[in-house]
Amino acid sequence: MSTHFSQHTAGPIRLHVSPDQGLSNEQVAQQASKGLSNGFPDVRTKSIKKIICDNILTPFNLLNVILGLLVFLVGSYKNMLFLGVAICNSFIGAFQEIRAKKTIDKLAVVAAPKAHVIRSGQKRQISVEELVLDDILALESGNQICADCLLLRGECEINESLVTGESEPVAKKPGDLLLSGSFVVAGSCLARVEHVGRENYAAKITNEAKYFKKPNSEIMTWINRIIKYIGIAIIPIGLLLFYKQIFISGQGLQRAVVSTVAALVGMIPEGLVLLTSMVLAVSVLRLSRHHALVQELYSIETLARVDVLCLDKTGTITEGTMQVDHVLPLSSVSTEEISAIIAALTASSPDTSPTFSALRQAFSQCPDWQCTNAVPFSSARKWSGATFAGKGSYIIGAAEFVFKGTLPADIREKMARYAASGQRVLILAHSAEGFVEKQLPQKPEPVCLLVLSDKIRPSAPQTLAYFAEQGVAIKVISGDNALTVANIAKRAGLPDAGNYIDATTLTTDEQLAEAAERYTVFGRVTPQQKLALVKALKARKHTVAMTGDGVNDVLALRESDCSIAMASGSDASRTVSQVVLLDSNFASMPKIVKEGRRSINNLQRSASLFLVKSIFSSVIAILFIFLAFDYPFQPIQQTLISALTIGIPSFFLALERNKERIHGKFILNVLQKALPGAVTMIINILLLVIISSFYPFNREEISTMAVIITGFTGLTILLKISLPLNLPRGALFFSLCAAFVIALLFFRPLFNLIFITTPMLLALAPMMAAAACVMFSLWHLLEKYAGSRKNG
Incomplete structure (x- = not known):
């Protein structure tokens, strides 16, 4: 491993190591001994000292002490008994809050984001605070960027909305700076940590984004x-x-x-x-027994007042795992060739979504093809693809986005038939041309349809029935085909599941706002549309809860009155949510x-x-x-x-x-x-x-x-x-x-x-x-x- 050092007059000695090797254990210890680590864990709760102070040093306690002193000074000592009540109240309040703090802190360790680093040539998972300056971060879709870093190898798209407020993903190439507090939405890369702890550009903004969202609490407002x-x-x-x-x-x-x-x-x-x-x-404390981590006390009140619950299909109604049911050829390409194409595509992509995991499992024999360019999947594009030397480009994704309405009627009919049974249909397409600036190549030709299916959670029908009985309207918002999602929701027992709409047909804010109230199931929804749907429901005086597990849910989760994330989901969704389901089981929601x-x-x-x-x-x-x-x-x-x-x-x-x-x-x-x-x-x-x-x-x-x-x-x-x-x-x-x-x-x-x-x-x-x-x-x-x- 080759290492060379550089000395900056305004900073510490830097260690420039090979991205494949990363820092050695000795170098990590060296950086940590100099105080060049990412610091202490994020404090999600108040310290015990602050809890005690907040319960004792209140305006009314101060007033009670003054009144007690006045009674003492005039010699009426037994009339000071009211101070005993105030002391007992403070003690009980502090005791229970400390118990809750300890529970939250223990559970927060489970739900906290982890950093993936390359050290001594091996990929390791460490806690965020263990990062040191010049560590090599291995980032992929769904990861939160926990320290400012310089992209060394690979390409990715970054959502910087928590830092800059801009919701559109930003493409990053080697040499670009990645800001802490942002999230990887597509692609993968290796990056060197440039700043740690308070030196991070977005440290304060990120902390506010994570933990200090103003709660929507009637009780807190009126008590104050x-x-x-x-x-x-x-x-x-x-x-x-x-x-x-x-x-x-x-x-x-x-x-x-x-x-x-x-x-x-x-x-x-x-x-x-x-x-x-x-x-x-x-x-x-009670919710912790049901594997729910409450990161904001007053979110309990908000969730109790919820009258609209927005769900993503994956991880809530379904288990989040998929299987390939059918491969339907649409050209002269043989079944063996189709298997090789899909295996090559999945091998060229770092995507770890349930869809790609199912494709990798079904098509595991990867050919020896040379990938010259790859476009990772993103929730905005709804497709991914790769160009192979001597083979052209292959694209896999949602047919509506790959062909934009140009598919023949017979293929659309086939897709509709499978979608009607609740299955997910993807299309594999080929083009002789390459990708330009992550745009689709010209004149793609359909190769085959891939039919996959989700597995319904056994508890989903009972959970959905509970919310229906309680008068809570359910909105299923998904990036998948609207008909597919509607049928899955119907199988799960969602009332009015047949009332669905394809979000690609909603082109104006007015249309989307009207649809938010009118429809139950939304398909082909982009992250920006998810955000707009939540805003539209809130504008109509609804109290909105949002569940999510992916980075594409972050914007809507932050906007909702109460956000609920699955622990098995992305760092992004867990970080911005007020409640985390540690067992990733939607059946816990009625208990909450x-x-x-x-x-x-x-x-x-x-x-x-x-x-x-x-x-x-x-x-x-x-x-x-x-x-x-x-x-x-x-x-x-x-x-x-x-x-x-x-x-x-x-x-x-x-x-x-x-x-x-x-x-x-x-x-x-x-x-x-x-x-x-x-x-x-x-x-x-x-x-x-x-x-x-x-x-x-x-x-x-x-x-x-x-x-x-x-x-x-x-x-x-x-x-x-x-x-x-x-x-x-x-x-x-x-x-x-x-x-x-x-x-x-x-x-x-x-x-x-x-x-x-x-x-x-x-x-x-x-x-x-x-x-x-x-x-x-x-x-x-x-x-x-x-x-x-x-x-x-």
Whole structure:
């Protein structure tokens, strides 16, 4: 092996080695010792330190600490108990998120792109971070280019859309630079690594393209808005209430501080954000048991809301393997010659697709022909070919693209007959002329038809039936013949599979947008058309999920609301997808959707509990700024009510099984559940104020009655959202009721409560009855309104 060195004044010593030999083990160690390796693995998840910081250093936790400090400074130490709830919430949220992180990191190793290098004359597979400067990369169709490199040998076509935004493949020849973050879509080559780690031209862009796609999450959007609105309102409300308690009501400093803190603590939905993170983290852990790697937490929510699922035929409906069924000669060329031609063609191509693998297996006796030029297959061209010395050029691919409508009617009829049975038909053609700039030679002549068939996945009919039952529209988008794909989809049990169209007939954006809604099966779709179809569906307010396993799916995967890749597919598809099916089994999809629905439905239910408290506390805090009464709650009382009616039940309910379909908008669903309870609680306190105007209850009696009526209403809300009661829900509800009664009877001093007197009981009894009537009436009205809005 000949090696020579060059010294650049602005860089390290370079090792220029033979592409066939690559670096030796000693040279690899030498480069790594100088720090010239590709760096550490890409971080797909937050560090443990960041998770802990994110769960502890939140705006509401900071506010809780300030409020706790104020209570401490005035000597009311037991009223600091609300800090314990915040600490527990942070601990639980961080613990579950760390568990999910560890699971994701382990699974990510399986799905992570690998680099193929030539070292010591042998081809090896290594992790991307083990690459060193001057390594020789062996690249082929579907590979991601993981470091800037210089093409040394071979030719290829590169998709640089993740780096430059341009979707058209770029032809590369020896001497051209290949940018990291781009993908090989056709051809193969050997290339020398020119930059590593942060020196790569597209390092930042690639990382953003991989992991920081903005999630399409209603929950995240609305929770952030709720936090923002409450955060803005809490300071002026607190200052005005404190001013009123001190300067108008004439309260002492301690009582004014304690009651103001109680009002503000009630406004804070401190567990809502952490509950959301925890629920989604638990979902990640559950999905890992079904061999699904979730690379973006909020994609679980998105997938649960999906109403259109775009599938590629290969790897989803079919197993991804093919077999040659028939060879139909169309000329005087003998069967033996056809076998030799196909064997020579497959030997000249690096294509490892299921089609070429089936052809290699069926035609394995390769003749000793000299290939002078080869055009690799690309999803845009739909054909590949090679020129052989003294033999001319041979092309194999889709007849529509090779002959562009010039085939005789009898050949088209034969093709249609086989396509109608769900088989794939390719044409082998010959021309005496060569390829010019990867363009078809003039006047190709048909040689034979090749009939191949896909194998339907056994689980496909059941999976497709599930989505049909759930109201999710399936769109099969394939580069194969439309009739072939339609018949395969029909065999797999896809409803309306006969509603298909050939995408080559869609020449305008308007036609394609109309077809996106109208048709079920799309054939002869180019990568750009896949992207346009996804955009068209999103433009019509659909939530679109896209599955794919090839580099031709990358653009559409990135555009979709939720992208799902097969682990057996290309580096490109796995890298840009939010969910990776590690067993490449489409049958896992219903489990993922069910897990998403469980998470979102339960989150909506639990979020309504938090909003009841926040709405109620915010409104009464404002009211008591103007009412001539003292604020009736203390922080420790708010802690009791929140823990028993919100904190404990929300965590249990959020992890229940729930298979209901998701309807409507997150915030509207939550408000529909929260408003009746919040309004009822507000009415309760106003009634208590009115009653206290006629009967001289003292401050402690009013406070105790406020706790009882608010706790009663909170437990009634919990009962309503827990219906229908099963054993776990019933046990939870009655345990919390018992805990509330025990607190009232045996822990009165701790919670600053007094014994219930007869006048108090006489006032509470009608208030409780009224509260139940008001709340259930409001629920009925809102449910009736929601039903009429849905039907209208």
